[in-house]
Amino acid sequence: MLALVAVVVLAACSTVSMTGRKQLNIVSESEILSASLTEYQSYMKTAKVSSDKNATAVVKNVAQRIAQAAESYLRTSGQTADLQNYSWEFNLVDDKQLNAFCMPGGKIVVYTGMLNLIGNGKDRDDMLAAVIGHEVGHAIAKHGNERASQQLLAQLGSSVLGAAVANKSEKTQQAVAVAYGLGAQYGALLPFSRKQELEADYIGIVLATLAGYEANAAITLWEKMSAVSQSTTAEFMSTHPSSTTRIAQLKKDIPEVKKQLGVK
Ligand SMILES: [Zn+2]
Numbered sequence: 399m400l401a402l403v404a405v406v407v408l409a410a411c412s413t414v415s416m417t418g419r420k421q422l423n424i425v426s427e428s429e430i431l432s433a434s435l436t437e438y439q440s441y442m443k444t445a446k447v448s449s450d451k452n453a454t455a456v457v458k459n460v461a462q463r464i465a466q467a468a469e470s471y472l473r474t475s476g477q478t479a480d481l482q483n484y485s486w487e488f489n490l491v492d493d494k495q496l497n498a499f500c501m502p503g504g505k506i507v508v509y510t511g512m513l514n515l516i517g518n519g520k521d522r523d524d525m526l527a528a529v530i531g532h533e534v535g536h537a538i539a540k541h542g543n544e545r546a547s548q549q550l551l552a553q554l555g556s557s558v559l560g561a562a563v564a565n566k567s568e569k570t571q572q573a574v575a576v577a578y579g580l581g582a583q584y585g586a587l588l589p590f591s592r593k594q595e596l597e598a599d600y601i602g603i604v605l606a607t608l609a610g611y612e613a614n615a616a617i618t619l620w621e622k623m624s625a626v627s628q629s630t631t632a633e634f635m636s637t638h639p640s641s642t643t644r645i646a647q648l649k650k651d652i653p654e655v656k657k658q659l660g661v662k
Contacts, residue, residue, distance in 0.1 A: 414539045415475055416604065417597050423540060424547040425570055427502075431483055433574035434502040434542060441507075448490040448510055457513065460526045460611075461488035461506050467608035468504075468534050480538070496626065500533035502542045515622060524615030525622075527606040532616075535601030541594045542574070549573040596647060603648070603655045613652045620645050 412423050448454050465486045472480050486504040493509040500506045508529065516525045536542065550573040590598070603613045624645075656662065 412540070414597060415477060416471075416539065416601050419593065419597060421540070421544045422547050422551075423543040424550060425543055425573070427483060427540075427543065429570045430540075430543045430546060430574065431503050433546075433571045434505070436571060437574050438501050438503075438505045442489070445489070445507070446492040448492050450490070450510075453510070453513055454490045456523070457490040457508050457526065458488045460523050461508070461530050462486075463609040463611075464527060464530045464534050464605050465504060465506075467531075467605045468538055471605065471608060472538065496623065498529050498533050500530070500537040502537055502540070504534075504537060506530060506533065515626060516619070521612065521615050521618060524606070524612040525619045527609060527611035528602060528613070528616035528619045531602030531605040531609075531611075532598045533602075534605055535598035536590060536594065539594070539597055539601060541590055541598065544594070545590065546570070546573040596644065599644065599648060600651055600655075603652055604659070607655055607659050607661055613655065616652070617645055617648050620648070 413420055465484070465488075469481060469484065472478065483502070484504040487506065489505075489507045490513065491507050491509055494511040495509050496511045496515055498506070498508040498512050508526070512529060513526070516522055516529075550569060599616070603616060606616070607613045
């Protein structure tokens with residue numbers, strides 16, 4: 399019995415290609431995609447889509463370029479099978495929270511609160527690329543599957559065999575709902591782990607650079623976030639834990655990524 403459990407766990411372990419980190423994904427990608435789509439559609443039914451045409455166009459343009467960069471990354475890194483999982487959608491939603499997300503399958507939402515924080519300066523698109531690149535980083539590294547898998551394991555009392563059996567059940571939908579926390583029932587996005595955050599930061603730099611944006615804007619963005627968080631409770635901060643070490647890591651990674659990609 400124990401040996402069988404170990405085999406299932408090993409089989410469910412995959413690797414994040416951009417960083418080489420091992421992760422536990424016990425739910426099949428198709429299950430995650432369909433559960434995520436259901437969750438996204440029910441979120442969009444209640445979300446207030448922004449009526450500001452200019453701001454929406456700004457977000458869609460940057461998100462489109464980041465999505466293209468993500469696809470070209472998947473193509474050149476031999477993950478062509480993953481390409482079919484993406485059916486991109488880009489939205490600007492009226493919500494004062496400082497947040498944004500990208501669900502499995504490429505459904506991107508930026509809140510107006512985040513856009514307002516970024517402002518209308520000349521580095522606006524670069525900062526937006528940092529936010530969206532980071533969120534798409536979570537998606538292409540399959541952090542949603544990882545989090546839903548952890549959620550399933552918790553729900554099922556660590557019965558990995560049970561979780562494997564539960565793949566086709568309502569439990570996957572519940573796990574995705576809890577993992578994304580988009581419904582009124584849950585109210586707030588759950589935090590990703592520190593490792594997932596740093597991984598998304600790294601992938602975000604790569605995607606922003608590939609898309610032709612200035613990756614250093616990520617540092618400006620996090621500095622802005624941390625200044626705001628001193629006075630208010632910034633939601634993006636609570637779901638995206640920040641620290642000086644995170645900024646330090648970006649300062650280390652950005653020149654290396656630029657060098658690797660041949661960008662000044
Ligand atoms: Zn994040």
